[in-house]
Amino acid sequence: MPASEPEVPRRTLRKQREKEQRIAAILAAAEKLFAQKGYQTASMGDIADLAEFSTGTIYFYFKNKEDLLIRLMNDCVYLLRESLAGGLRSSDFALADFCQVGQVFLLDFCSRYPEKATILFRETVGQGAEVEEQRKQLFEKLTADIQGGLEEVCRREGDIVISAPLMELIAVLTVGLYAQVAYHYLIWRDESDRIPEISDQTVTFLLAGVNALLQQQLEGRA
């Protein structure tokens, strides 16, 4: 293996790495400030200061302030979906397991990254058409993931056949459940210590709810 001929020269790699580090630094600063002071209140100057760059540099890496917020939102959802996917991939896949993904959301995502949760559920709402459009699409992906997980469960569980609209509703309801728990108990109040208990109860609630809907559908079809 001749070390003398790298396909991509080392220098380019380093530059690439540095570039990504700078982007990460800016995003980290923006995340912190948006969560702390709010998207509107935090100025590009504030972000530049915290990231230890000049204002102009931010504009080299990001189109504008909105882009920053959208990138942040994307990253949040990406991370969240990764976590959920990890949870959903776990073997021995039953409905009960499916419902466990809420734990992942509350413990692995919200508790660990409270600022990301704040961005996702607060600072990203009510910020104009463009952000809203992106947000909608991201949440649809999230909903689709959940729906996908549920479909998988149904398939494995055997002969449960469930209509797509109902499946989607279940996903929507699941998102609503957890979003409100996060907002209420983590963003508004800071009761992180109660989260494990609340998470358990929410699972119970969700599981019963889902079962009831499945049951109802079966009966309806019968």
Place this chain on the structure above:
Amino acid sequence: MPASEPEVPRRTLRKQREKEQRIAAILAAAEKLFAQKGYQTASMGDIADLAEFSTGTIYFYFKNKEDLLIRLMNDCVYLLRESLAGGLRSSDFALADFCQVGQVFLLDFCSRYPEKATILFRETVGQGAEVEEQRKQLFEKLTADIQGGLEEVCRREGDIVISAPLMELIAVLTVGLYAQVAYHYLIWRDESDRIPEISDQTVTFLLAGVNALLQQQLEGRA
């Protein structure tokens, strides 16, 4: 001294009425524009134009733009709580009835006043500390109402005793369920025609969830 003479002269009454009409007109204009263009994008000038007043007049009736939003939010929640209270007051009060209040929310509130729903769930989020504080308090009242209704049900249903934190969680989950349904099916998509069906299914879900949590608690205490 003839008692038939009104203590308050007619003229004063008319002035009072006109004043309230003007306030209502301004709020209506703000509501429309905030829902349509967004809180940030709609300017005080826009609102004044639509309300057919001058900018200054808006400031005669409202402290500032934020005040306008907060007033709007208050009115939304007031209206919503009135509706829910009406639903909750209905006789023959059982758990199943309790769960019907979601219908009231979706059909009597969101569908009839989609702009109010948009204000409440979108334009009122992420608009800074003051608005957020008010929003939190209003949602706590809403949650408390639901909790109150549930307590009433438990009392009537007999010997069901339920811990306050759990009761609160149920209320929070209920809010989450319906908030997400409204956002997903009415604000994002406009699928008002599916609402009745969705509403039914959500009731089933909610009822099962609540029952499961009550059951769990009874067992836990046993």
Place this chain on the structure above:
Amino acid sequence: MPASEPEVPRRTLRKQREKEQRIAAILAAAEKLFAQKGYQTASMGDIADLAEFSTGTIYFYFKNKEDLLIRLMNDCVYLLRESLAGGLRSSDFALADFCQVGQVFLLDFCSRYPEKATILFRETVGQGAEVEEQRKQLFEKLTADIQGGLEEVCRREGDIVISAPLMELIAVLTVGLYAQVAYHYLIWRDESDRIPEISDQTVTFLLAGVNALLQQQLEGRA
């Protein structure tokens, strides 16, 4: 004396009196607020509130806000000139007596009406061309009074002949002396208790100054 035929009907007199009372009330409110919060900061609404009238009423009695300030300034100068004239009219009129008028200014005017002094020396300065023009004219009258008093003294004292420009300068210097004392010891610091002593010393200073200038002129002409 037939009481049945008043030249001016009683009602008219009463109305006239009431009108003047209202004007006085408004001016008093304006004086207080201008001195307290400053001319710019005090709004017409503030003045109306304090005077217990509506905004519109102020405009029935005064052309505009500037008019209010100018009227106030006029009244101040009128009162001040009255006081000074009283002092200057006192018999046994010598140069030393002339210089006593400063006492009148400090004790009878500034100490008794600190708000008027504040209007005259602070709030009336730097408020635009119209006010400045009026102020200039009022101060010229004031200067002319002092000059007049001094001329009277010179005439009585015998053969002292003094050129008009010098006389004017002396008047200007006198105004400067007392204006600064008032500003420094009453508006900036509140050392009213030191005023008698300071007043005495200022008289000594003034007397010596005036004498020196008179002396110089005599020598110059000789």
Place this chain on the structure above:
Amino acid sequence: MPASEPEVPRRTLRKQREKEQRIAAILAAAEKLFAQKGYQTASMGDIADLAEFSTGTIYFYFKNKEDLLIRLMNDCVYLLRESLAGGLRSSDFALADFCQVGQVFLLDFCSRYPEKATILFRETVGQGAEVEEQRKQLFEKLTADIQGGLEEVCRREGDIVISAPLMELIAVLTVGLYAQVAYHYLIWRDESDRIPEISDQTVTFLLAGVNALLQQQLEGRA
């Protein structure tokens, strides 16, 4: 390591210089307009136009309009105190010399910079609490300078001992004398040609006044 290399690169120096030039240009424009149209009437837009910058640029260098006025006032007082210090430093230091500083004020400051004089004595008065507070402090410094000069004279002249309050009063009176002369003969009327003569006479007046107070104190103590 060659010592000839400058620690601070040339470019930085040039930038620094340019920055100061821009600040000076803005201040010059503000000074001109405040003196001409008045502080209230001159808008930030006017200043920006005259300085050939955009409005925003003014706010890059100055906090707000008031800051501009205060900076201007500071600069005036700084310049004035420099001039006076130069005058007071002159050798052969006698009371007569001390009194000459008025010449410096009238000829070197007011006549040369009539706009600065207008700012200092007119536009800076009656502009609200913050400006007034700064003004008071600046005038106290000015008064202290004069007092200091007088103390120096007394020390050199021999055994003249003078109480601090009296010394301060003399300084205050001196300021009053010259301030009024400047206002009367330069701001109100434009009689710059009479200034030399007036200045002489004011010196005579001041000198006699000061001497009289010193004399009085000596006698009082005897």
Place this chain on the structure above:
DNA sequence: GATGAATGAGAGTTCATTCAT
């Protein structure tokens, strides 16, 4: 690539003044 001074449109807000009642 990075900088940060310059931009300038645009917003919210104030308030002296008016005038129909």
Place this chain on the structure above:
DNA sequence: GATGAATGAACTCTCATTCAT
């Protein structure tokens, strides 16, 4: 005469964005 709601011009100030260096 008195009222106070309505006006609307004018202001200060912000800040996302650009671009010459």
